[in-house]
Amino acid sequence: MTETVADTASDARYRVAVIGGTGPQGKGLGYRFALGGHDIVLGSRAAEKAEAVADEVREKIAGTTGAGPVGTVGGASNADAVAQCDVVLLAVPYDGHDELVASLASGGALAGKTVISCVNPLAFDKRGAHGRIINNGEGSAAESAQELAPEATVVGAFHNVSAVGLWEEPGFLDEDVIVVGDVVEAKQVAMALAASVTGRVGIDGGKLRLARQLEPFTAVLISINRKYKVHSGLRITGLGEH
Ligand SMILES: NC(=O)c1ccc[n+]([C@@H]2O[C@H](COP(=O)([O-])OP(=O)(O)OC[C@H]3O[C@@H](n4cnc5c(N)ncnc54)[C@H](OP(=O)(O)O)[C@@H]3O)[C@@H](O)[C@H]2O)c1
Numbered sequence: 001m002t003e004t005v006a007d008t009a010s011d012a013r014y015r016v017a018v019i020g021g022t023g024p025q026g027k028g029l030g031y032r033f034a035l036g037g038h039d040i041v042l043g044s045r046a047a048e049k050a051e052a053v054a055d056e057v058r059e060k061i062a063g064t065t066g067a068g069p070v071g072t073v074g075g076a077s078n079a080d081a082v083a084q085c086d087v088v089l090l091a092v093p094y095d096g097h098d099e100l101v102a103s104l105a106s107g108g109a110l111a112g113k114t115v116i117s118c119v120n121p122l123a124f125d126k127r128g129a130h131g132r133i134i135n136n137g138e139g140s141a142a143e144s145a146q147e148l149a150p151e152a153t154v155v156g157a158f159h160n161v162s163a164v165g166l167w168e169e170p171g172f173l174d175e176d177v178i179v180v181g182d183v184v185e186a187k188q189v190a191m192a193l194a195a196s197v198t199g200r201v202g203i204d205g206g207k208l209r210l211a212r213q214l215e216p217f218t219a220v221l222i223s224i225n226r227k228y229k230v231h232s233g234l235r236i237t238g239l240g241e242h
Helices: 024-035 047-062 078-083 097-108 141-148 163-168 184-198 208-228
Strands: 015-019 039-044 073-077 087-090 114-117 122-125 128-131 153-156 178-181 203-206
Touching (some): 015 078, 039 047, 039 078, 114 141, 122 208, 141 153, 141 208, 153 208, 178 208, 184 203
Antiparallel strands (some): 153 178
């Protein structure tokens, strides 16, 4: 399918390891970041699985018209992907997340890196999706990642962006990416990457602990999606051009 996409709003170029890059969210964000000119290494517990998905992403990019200079797309084991990049996106399920982050951080492998978490700790029952209580309500997946990788700087972003939209919508998504974190420079990385997805830099949503609100909010979007048969997203009004 031929698609169109306009130039992104930021000149910064990053090299991003996508942990869990074989899943729909990591693959979709990796595709968008590469279209935005960033170099991507999709990570997996099995390197050959990541290489196969990297082939799929490169093929998708080749069929996308109107893209500016695109980034490279590779595949590797999660640990090798981290070693090759200064920015790391966590796109894995919450189950197993803590063990994975601890293993990635071992030996200081995440030291000095910007780690972006889009992990949503959700549960599903007969009434639909809902947010899980993390650390007795005083935590979030992003804060857990920061505790497990203290030498890295963790920010939360891309929680509310649908994987289906990332892969299937032509052009930029008509929504905003809210970025939370305690270090402005790290937030700016995620805000710049967001421009590959929405055509606008992301919005600084405040401190990392507000991931406690962003992560479970996705349950509301899932509920809206089911009721209206759409792929809904968030748009923040009142900011003017940002
Ligand atoms: N899907 C969405 O629309 C969406 C939207 C916003 C945010 N998110 C969040 O993004 C994250 C990824 O979502 P997804 O739908 O792409 O998830 P997914 O398909 O269930 O998992 C993504 C990848 O994570 C790896 N993985 C699975 N279990 C693991 C474990 N125990 N330890 C280490 N790696 C494991 C797998 O890769 P390998 O087998 O190749 O290692 C898998 O392909 C989730 O936290 C989700 O809440 C998703």
